[in-house]
Amino acid sequence: MNKTVAMMLSTAALAAAAGTATPKVKPVTIPLNDGRAIPQFGLGTYNSSVAEAKDALAVALKLGYRHVDTAHAYRNERGVGAAVKESGIPREEIWITSKLWPTDYDHGNAAESIDKMLERLGVDYIDLVYLHQPVGDYMAGWRGLEEAVKQGKIKSIGISNFDMDERAFDEIIAKAKIRPAIVQIELHPYAQRKAFREKCKKLGIAVEGWFPLGGTGGNATLFGDKTIKELAAKYKKSPAQIILRWHVQEGFSTIPGARNPDYIKENIEVYNFKLSEDDMKKIRGLDKEKRFFTSTLAEIQHFKDWNPGD
Template identity: 35%
Template sequence: MKYKRLNNSVLMPYLGYGVYQVSPAEAERCVADALSVGYRLIDTAQAYGNEEGVGAAIAKSGIPREEIFITSKVWVSNATYERAAASIEESLAKLGTDYIDLMLLHQAYGDYHGAYRALEDAYDAGKIRAKYGKTPAQVILRALIENDVVVIPKSTHKDRMEQNLNVFDFELSDEDLSAFAAIDENKALVLDHSDPQTVTGLLNWITSQLDGPLY
């Protein structure tokens, strides 16, 4: 098996078995079969509804826990700090494990900043072994760069200036890039120059700063 070394030196298999759309009743058997033929990365999610089956298969496999890489994901309904933290504990219980190797935000909806802070706290507590190890701002900057966008972040704090520059030592997964793309509403959040009301207000403000008419 070939492994990818993540930023914190955790090794993640390049090839794994996913249980999306595998029913809870079938999950245990399917994961048991996957483990028996050599898979060591098992990918599940809270939304799949089959974490318990995954955990049961792993527990019965006889394979040492440290040899299996478990990935799960926080669902969008849990996208606040409090709900994400509680859902991580619930996933740990369903999977029957003390830690999850990689915990992701399934989609970047809701209070995903709060949910990410819950991931950081779970990581610090040893309940999650791997994540990007970056701030939400760094992840956003990296996503924009990987989408071929030149970014100009602004900060008045030197430590944040350093953080904003420290985005070239990691890459985002295809899944995270897809989640990032999904939140694009194709509209400006600060000043929408295609909105007539905004343009009118802007022109009125510019005119107010001049001695005479704009045109």
């Protein structure tokens, strides 16, 4: 199949999926410590271009997704905003998450960067903004997020990847005027992060998992796991659905990324079955604290010098 034909077929598939008339899934929410509630299941857009993010989100919204995760560093916020605008769904029914990059943390930079984020998304407020990485002047970045909450530009705030530096996590908790509502970490059956999750639970902070299926470097490993495959056969579901159902029953927010309309649909079809407690225990028993993102804190220090641009 040549590239042009493949692109045409992909576009046709997206259009067909987007033509679904009514949402397939009623959003389930998770309460946050700021009084708001985040839709538990969202669409991740990491590694998607502007056009890919727009097309994928258009399909997802038709299928009942009401939560999308983007970031300044993903450079696809404009696509996300366009899909939201063109969906015809009231803005208040769609939860938009984005993330502030370390080059935006410095005092004075955060306010301008948040305004640019609003402009790229084409909205007048963002439901949730994370500090994306635990490097750079993260306390100045946090103060910027707190100020944006006071101004009504952001509704909820959180921190992403700060499990890589619990000293930084603890500093934000100690000094925050507004406590983080949620943390985002790599989280899946092979890296269940039990100690860090328990720490967050005691602080009243919700947990959201990225790489819920292991990411491009780990999904084949998880999908090929003997226990996961046996459960998929037992429940007549895909390995991805078994893993995502585990996330749901554990009470995490989860944001699997997908651009293929069939996968977007498959991923969210996890609310029509339930894993038994014995089977949940089997998946809990798979924990190896094996992360698929293996960079160390020292190795991501350069993030504070890389500017994603506009």
